Amino acid sequence: MTYEKNDDLALDCLLLAGQIMMESGAETYRVEDTMLRMARSQNLDAQSYVTPTGIILSLGEQQKTKIISISNRITDLHKIAKVNNISRKLTLKIITLEEAYDQLRMVQKTNYFLPIWLQILMSAVSSACFLILFRGVWSDMPAAFLAGGAGYLALLAIQHVSKVKFFSEFFASFIVALVAFFAVRFGFGYELDKIIISGVMPLVPGILITNAVRDLMAGHLTAGIAKGTEAFLTAFAIGSGVAVVVVFH
Known part of the structure; x- marks a missing residue:
């Protein structure tokens, strides 16, 4: 049960990182690279397919696959930088997967635009x-x-x-x-x-x-x-x- 919960958390965390970056105007190859680096830090063999309108992420043939739709796209370079920073800290083992997911949710909710x-x-x-x-x-x-x-x-x-x-x-x-x-x-x-x-x-x-x-x-x-x-x-x-x-x- 713990293994399945960790997989679900990893899928949600990786997809959330990709979603924030795509909605903020990041390049497709950068989104894929960030998600795969985060997956490798958790010893997961993930595969992703990213388009401007959606993201497909799989943890392997025997694991779950999730799809998320991208409907809104703006330019928010600050959010992209925030996600990249969280990704680096996760890769370097500075934070755990749970902490990374919580920080990503905070980034998603926060409006960094000027008045x-x-x-x-x-x-x-x-x-x-x-x-x-x-x-x-x-x-x-x-x-x-x-x-x-x-x-x-x-x-x-x-x-x-x-x-x-x-x-x-x-x-x-x-x-x-x-x-x-x-x-x-x-x-x-x-x-x-x-x-x-x-x-x-x-x-x-x-x-x-x-x-x-x-x-x-x-x-x-x-x-x-x-x-x-x-x-x-x-x-x-x-x-x-x-x-x-x-x-x-």
Whole structure:
């Protein structure tokens, strides 16, 4: 009975680690490597199959196999670092399997994101900084600041109402372009294109594109293609939102 309970705990612990990492935007090969290292530390011959939408984990032919679905995916590098740290401590025998599982559950429950107002502020500040990187004029910084903040606010608002990622990104980029257009129209900005490009930069799926390429290079073709497709849809949504304003202005 104890042997079965240990196996169940190991399965739950490994799956929880993989789930947190996948939901936080980790690369597929990193998730598999972390889970297998944790399994080897417990003398378990585990096999895993990880995709962006689910994880299959088995402890062997004669042992149990469990499947978990991944429905939500965000970018939270702090949680990934936390899981990696727990994995290292378990591998080095600093903590037990039970302690690792408890710590993972705490990481899963904790929200490490900054307050909403600070996220919006940082999005606005980064947009203004991107304007200078794109060789825009300094007088356009207030317009880029406002467009970036308004776009990210729209993104969070639509995400709260709808779980369809395409719509939130489309309306966010639409708001960015709309704010930029009115800023130029009323004389608060001069270069419409650079204001729009700077404003949508916080929406660009840079980490998603990077992970797709890294998964493809690591041989995880299914995950790489899936993430690449998701990144393409995000880019298409951003471009569509901007195009609506640019075409009809």
